[in-house]
Amino acid sequence: MSTSRSIAPGRPETLTKEEEAKLKQFWNAALKVFGTSAPEDSESLPQAPATEEENGNSVTSPTSPTSPDKRKKGTLGRLLSRKEKTGAPKKEAVAATGAGADIVIDASDDKYGHTREFKAALASQTPAELRDAFWSMAKCDNPDALLLRFLRARKWDVDKALVMMVATMNWRSKEMNVQAVVGKGEGGAAAEKDNDFMMQLRMGKSYLHGLDKEGRPICFVRVRLHKQGEQSEESLERYTVYIMETARLMLQPPVDTAAVVFDMTGFSMANMDYAPVKFLIKCFEAHYPESLGICLVHKAPWLFSSIWTVIKGWLDPVVASKIHFTKTTEDMEVFIPKEKIPKELGGSEDWTYTYVEPIPDENSPFEDGARRNMLQSTREEQIRKYEAATRAWIASGEAGESAAAERRAISRELATGYWEMDKYLRARTVYDRTGVLLPNGEVNFYNYKKEKASAVETSEDDID
Incomplete structure (x- = not known):
């Protein structure tokens, strides 16, 4: 590995x-x-x-x-x-x-x-x-x-x-109108009382937390929390795209794929819903290609075997090869360090998903159209330069190292420029509010440990 x-x-x-x-x-x-x-x-x-x-x-x-x-x-x-x-x-x-x-x-x-x-x-x-x-x-x-x-x-x-x-x-x-999904975000959904969307976030039907042994961000899906018919199909699809778009921002180069863990603990046929499964497969195979690193199906009961036979028939062989069945925590440790497996899955990480509600005015930068337009103008100029350098790189054959170097430099400018624009385009998520996803694009899933340690130190000082 x-x-x-x-x-x-x-x-x-x-x-x-x-x-x-x-x-x-x-x-x-x-x-x-x-x-x-x-x-x-x-x-x-x-x-x-x-x-x-x-x-x-x-x-x-x-x-x-x-x-x-x-x-x-x-x-x-x-x-x-x-x-x-x-x-x-x-x-x-x-x-x-x-x-x-x-x-x-x-x-x-x-x-x-x-x-x-x-x-x-x-x-x-x-x-x-x-x-x-x-x-x-x-x-x-x-x-x-x-x-x-x-x-x-x-x-x-x-x-x-x-x-x-x-x-x-x-x-x-x-x-899908992806930009509208991420632009509206949690704050917009809460304000509009989009209960189907918000319910899934609040219960933690799925959540992004931690890194596997390859440094891939992990999406945990608690299948037992899904009940067919509780949310509309359209809401399930928007929620899926929202999670995938958020996960994209958490990929830290050179890591460019994510891990997914389907926690099948407590699964029953009431939790089985083929429509969102088909949509998720379509996303990975058709519209987010080469984004899935591994998928773990954890503690699947015997009744899932017949369901898996159906699902496997829908999968591209390459995607199917990335799916592994794990029965025990030890099985999961092959892919994820024990200290990074949450306690609810038998690991030693003392962390539980808790949804933090949107904060008033957290998306106020959306109202600063002048700043957004200025940043977009700068980005457009960077894009034009990148396209020009790309044309030169294409035309130059093997002697195009100068154009290639220019493209690499502009690519870095585009990445930095995106994060300067991000708060003017993307509504804040629970991961922004909890300090997991930082304004400069850095990701820290384990920041909560420092906060806990700081709280303990403060408490001891108060006692003294």
């Missing part, structure tokens, strides 16, 4: 030359979809659908001006390459609505309808909107690391990775 300080393959710091070449291809395609590729590298993409794939077979549109031979070769990578196409007039900018027009995609490998969402995104959003959606998703992430998640998930197939990423942006902005 590697240490938490080791960096896994396929990350920005560990790319092979072949993987770096794939990343450059991905960026080249993404920048063209975003309408920010250099004019000399841009070309017009056909505006009318030419081919699409149904069950793995190419279907030709009768309106397509492209020859059958050209259509067979019309993969997304080729369409977005620098090579001239016969009959395709060159333009200064790529039209987003045409970026997906001539794609031949293997629909047999499209479990979550990424092709449909990809086309919907290109048809309904401008390149600028797609670009904004991407950078909104990036937050404090290294942009390369974000793209690499999709590349690894799609086994380094650039076409499939781009389709998956754009589909995810469409899901985040149009279906």
Whole structure:
């Protein structure tokens, strides 16, 4: 087992030359979809659908001006390459609505309808909107690391990775409205008396606490606290996304995955609900790729075996391989140090989840539009510089170390800049209020120990 300080393959710091070449291809395609590729590298993409794939077979549109031979070769990578196409007039900018027009995609490998969402995104959003959606998703992430998640998930197939990423942006902005979920947050939900959402937080149906042996933040899910029908499906989905977005902010590089522990203590069929399980699987496989490090199913009773047979059939084999069943605390200690396992699970950590209610005016920075606009303007300038450096890096081949170094420096500025903006965009969480998630992005799950020690010392001084 590697240490938490080791960096896994396929990350920005560990790319092979072949993987770096794939990343450059991905960026080249993404920048063209975003309408920010250099004019000399841009070309017009056909505006009318030419081919699409149904069950793995190419279907030709009768309106397509492209020859059958050209259509067979019309993969997304080729369409977005620098090579001239016969009959395709060159333009200064790529039209987003045409970026997906001539794609031949293997629909047999499209479990979550990424092709449909990809086309919907290109048809309904401008390149600028797609670009904004991407950078909104990036937050404090290294942009390369974000793209690499999709590349690894799609086994380094650039076409499939781009389709998956754009589909995810469409899901985040149009279906789930992720920014509204984190912007409203707990304070907004409490003010609006959104009891379905708040009930789950208050009871601690799931909570983020501690690190496993790989340094991954852990999400504990107390399955016994869920009762089917107590919350609406929509509320369960918002709650799930809210927890996942909060967990994303707790990933401390080089750690880039999380651990999930399903505590099955006291489980009965009254707790079984397939809909949220399906949604969680979809999140990990389709929209938060390469985010799950391990998943422990702890103390599952015998009756869960038939349920697991059904669930396992829904899982991608790669995700299924990350799931481990633990029966005892000793089993869990293989993955989590005993001193970091809460006492309720048989560990030695004297900590219990307690929900701290939202504080009045904790989200008052939202009202400072001038400051937010200034920070957003600064971030936009950083993004433009990053995109320009990326174009130079793509064009420079193996001699692009200067451009690569500039990109790394700007990436660090973007991460720092995000945390300066964070309180103007994201409502405070229980983890902000309890000092787990600090304003600069640092995470300290064990700060409560210092507070306890300080309280004991103060008490002893009072006695003296």
